[in-house]
Amino acid sequence: MRLLFIVVAVLVIIGCDSNSPEVEALRKSIEQVKVDTKAMAKDTEDLQKELRETWKNSLLYRFPNIRQIAWGREMQNDIPGLDYLSTINFISNKKRQIKLIFNYKTDKDKVRPHFYIYIFDSRGINIHRQEVIFKAFWNHYLKKDNLTPQEVKLKLPVTKSTPTYFLLKEISS
Known part of the structure; x- marks a missing residue:
């Protein structure tokens, strides 16, 4: 040819x-x-x-509390209302899944993290929402002055959109 x-x-x-x-x-x-x-x-x-x-x-x-995702490194929490959340780490894989690692630390008793995480693409379209509830092996509350990690997996819908921003919104108990 x-x-x-x-x-x-x-x-x-x-x-x-x-x-x-x-x-x-x-x-x-x-x-x-x-x-x-x-x-x-x-x-x-x-x-x-x-x-x-x-x-x-x-x-x-x-959404004044929206943050840009920093892939593969810990991000310090500066979101008001989520004082018990110390750091967040976003880890991605090729199967449209995101592994999140939340590190909690509090100086109060009887704190139980419960919030929504919203994921947005670069155009501002909400592509995923998931409820996050802290559950430990023996207890449902954080231990005082102790760094406690929690791993959460998000399964994103199959789209061409790339997760770019996230928003955390506490659910009042």
Whole structure:
């Protein structure tokens, strides 16, 4: 197939006079199309950046406590109302699952973590919501002044969306 294409291209080049005005006009129009295509690609990229920034600002306006996911490293908790949550770690795998590791630490008695985690994509679309309840082997409450980890697995729906932001919202008991 390639050989046929090369043979046809060579025959066309040999058959056309390379210095004729028609060929020159065709070359100029091809160059102009290339320049226009590059300009359009740059404009599209700029528009995509502006849209991502607008979506992010819209999310921050609607949900002031929303945070960007930092994959594979511990993130310190600075969300008001979830004082018992010390750190969060997001770990992803190829099967559209996210493993979350929550580390809890409290200085109060009878604290039982219970909250929702919302996962958003880069456009601000909520792609997953899951309830998280702390359950230990013997007890349903956190031990005072003790760092307690909890592992939670999230199974995301099959979409092209990539999880980008998360929101934690405490459920009042």
